[in-house]
Amino acid sequence: MLNFQRSEQQIIVSDLELSKDYYSTIFGIKGTDSKFIDEQKKLALTLVQAADVSEIHPKKLLPEVYGFVDTVEELYSLYLTYRENGALFAFNPRDTYDNGQRAKEFAIRDLDGYIIAFKTMSPNNDESFVK
Secondary structure (H helix, E strand, C coil), X not given: CXXXXXXXXXXXXXXXXXXXXXXXXXXXXXXXXXXXXXXXXXEXXXXXXXXXXXXXXXXXXXXXXXXXECCHHHHHHHHHHHHHCCCEEEEEEEXXXXXXXXXXXXXXXCCCCCEEEEEEECHHHCHHHCC
């Protein structure tokens, strides 16, 4: 089961209709107007049309939204699903550390450069976790 931290994030986009199509396709959820909510994954995004492209300010390398998955198997399953759905990746699954604990993560980049990352933490800092 996926266990995401609920992140309700407003994202200013250059083309609302194109972004809505991208998010619907990648995440497999339908938005109502410009809000995308997936209660199972606790993911909530609101897309807002920019009046001018100068309003678009994605963090260069940092995620706008971070989700956490229970196991490394679930992380890879999610990664493969998003890859099959045509996601643009900021980075593929990689080993990392979070507050000294082993972790594995990947991230998707949207059409305006916003990054949405997914991570799983190693149970008990298990050495076999990092493949």
